[in-house]
Amino acid sequence: LHNMRTLDSMSPNKQYKIAGETLYIYAPLAHRLGLFAIKTELEDLSFKYEHPVAYARISEQIKASQQRRSAVYNDFSHPIAQRLADMGLKFDAKARLKSVYSIWRKMETKHIPFEEVYDLYAMRIIFECDDPAREKQICWQIYSAITDLYRLHPERTRDWISNPKANGYQALHLTVMGPDGNWIEVQIRSRRMDEIAELGFAAHWKYKIGEGEEESELNAWLSTIKDILDNPEPNAIDFLDTLKLNLFASEIVVFTPKGELLTLPNNATVLDVAFELHSEIGMHCIAGKVNHKLVPLSHKLRSGDQVEVLTSQSQTPKAEWVNFLATAKARTRLRQLMRKEMLPIIERGREIYESYLAEHGIEDSNHVITKFLGTMHMENREELFLSLGKNEATIPSYMNKVLRPAQASLISKILRPLTGKRGQGSADTAPVKQTVNMKETYKLVTSDNGASNYKMCDCCHPIPGDDVMGWVNDDGDVELHAQNCPRASVLKASFGKRVIAVEWPSQKNTFRANVRIEGIDRQGILMDIIQMLSQNMSLDLRKLDIEADQGVFHCELALKVSDTKEVTDICSKLKQIKGVKRTARVSQV
Numbered sequence: 001l002h003n004m005r006t007l008d009s010m011s012p013n014k015q016y017k018i019a020g021e022t023l024y025i026y027a028p029l030a031h032r033l034g035l036f037a038i039k040t041e042l043e044d045l046s047f048k049y050e051h052p053v054a055y056a057r058i059s060e061q062i063k064a065s066q067q068r069r070s071a072v073y074n075d076f077s078h079p080i081a082q083r084l085a086d087m088g089l090k091f092d093a094k095a096r097l098k099s100v101y102s103i104w105r106k107m108e109t110k111h112i113p114f115e116e117v118y119d120l121y122a123m124r125i126i127f128e129c130d131d132p133a134r135e136k137q138i139c140w141q142i143y144s145a146i147t148d149l150y151r152l153h154p155e156r157t158r159d160w161i162s163n164p165k166a167n168g169y170q171a172l173h174l175t176v177m178g179p180d181g182n183w184i185e186v187q188i189r190s191r192r193m194d195e196i197a198e199l200g201f202a203a204h205w206k207y208k209i210g211e212g213e214e215e216s217e218l219n220a221w222l223s224t225i226k227d228i229l230d231n232p233e234p235n236a237i238d239f240l241d242t243l244k245l246n247l248f249a250s251e252i253v254v255f256t257p258k259g260e261l262l263t264l265p266n267n268a269t270v271l272d273v274a275f276e277l278h279s280e281i282g283m284h285c286i287a288g289k290v291n292h293k294l295v296p297l298s299h300k301l302r303s304g305d306q307v308e309v310l311t312s313q314s315q316t317p318k319a320e321w322v323n324f325l326a327t328a329k330a331r332t333r334l335r336q337l338m339r340k341e342m343l344p345i346i347e348r349g350r351e352i353y354e355s356y357l358a359e360h361g362i363e364d365s366n367h368v369i370t371k372f373l374g375t376m377h378m379e380n381r382e383e384l385f386l387s388l389g390k391n392e393a394t395i396p397s398y399m400n401k402v403l404r405p406a407q408a409s410l411i412s413k414i415l416r417p418l419t420g421k422r423g424q425g426s427a428d429t430a431p432v433k434q435t436v437n438m439k440e441t442y443k444l445v446t447s448d449n450g451a452s453n454y455k456m457c458d459c460c461h462p463i464p465g466d467d468v469m470g471w472v473n474d475d476g477d478v479e480l481h482a483q484n485c486p487r488a489s490v491l492k493a494s495f496g497k498r499v500i501a502v503e504w505p506s507q508k509n510t511f512r513a514n515v516r517i518e519g520i521d522r523q524g525i526l527m528d529i530i531q532m533l534s535q536n537m538s539l540d541l542r543k544l545d546i547e548a549d550q551g552v553f554h555c556e557l558a559l560k561v562s563d564t565k566e567v568t569d570i571c572s573k574l575k576q577i578k579g580v581k582r583t584a585r586v587s588q589v
Contacts, residue, residue, distance in 0.1 A: 012501030020492020034167035034200030111584030150176035275330035349389030460485035465564030
């Protein structure tokens, strides 16, 4: 948190690296420990450095709408406060505003403007209660009082009192229709629950000494994390993913036949339950009974299911089991078991690999192993050595030729900045490749014939004006990723030293952008859309799919544009067409 608060003093590439690591690992970690205030600040600060323009815009919109929001909140909260006071309760009632980051996430995922984010705030009621045994009763009394005043949303009541979240969070949530016609969430907590919600397990010392239910839950989770750290995955990305897998936010609760409660991540399976109970049970699991019905190992569980695990001593772990495990504990245990069995074979494969390098006079390095993995289509070293050891794969006869030019190329890349020499005629086909200074902002250059000193990534299709970062790949080329691209999050967290800040070129080039349109169907609306695009804006239309069903239409466009501002203008003008209700840029259609 201190690093994030002092990020201003860092170079841009360090800002991207640290902000990326924060969103990928540390914010979810804070959430899992119940440190809500820290988690929120970490997310907002990461967002501020990754998307400075969007952060400033949303902050300004929040400020501008404050007066209107306050008026709506006062109209909504006054009758509730009056009713609770009449009940003789001591309480604090306040509005909890959504964080800038969570507002942006909602706008991005639902493709809606700021004005359509209706749940900008929630009402939080914190009551005083000296007797923890009465907290649940008072929560439901307040619930009853509120539902007497306002209409309840039947599917948005969350009881985290009877079944607390794994991070210790307890509260009763309900959603009711406010006086302005919008849904408003109300969170009901005791003072004890509120302190635990804001400060996490650290607040428990005030209320309990010794092993309580929540402390046991934390110890079990910390034990799993320790287990992962003691037995890390050989591949750094797999290790991070396994660790992150255990920072789940969405949870389900299932029961054993004896009525014991298990908290698991969403999409957990029967096999996850088996490993949760004991590694030996997981190893020998053959099937399960869910609500007394026989199901396979891969059966996904739902909250409230009763799960019985069936085992057999003849059963042995299978490598494909990893595909339907949702808990980090189960994955770590399974991989440990599989690795133990495969260790002799992996060592045999390693010997084959090292003998080949020694025979051809090639020195082992990250660059060499990357070429091996790419040429032989393998995910990581372990998979390569396992395939070689099992004789399922052999090193291609042309591998020596693949490696030698690569090594020569690597040496030339190192020497070129020192000598300043380039091959003859190269300037005719591409701009001079810039030496990448990781500490400075990398200037993106595109020549008149379209050649550039960067590569666009297919995973997110960034265009000029987007918040982007550069990543230097194994060949020394700069790849561009949108800041909100899932792949970029992994790169920042795992290969942060290769991340650089970039600056878009000022010259105009065209890039593909994808736009989604929704609205009310009417005769002639397609013609209006096409005329708006082709006549008024002279755009290069590359794809148009439109489908209408029961009076509503959905349209997906792909066009050539010069920058992100042009896409914003297009969306704004399309919304002026009669019947069009929503337009938004999407990553791909």
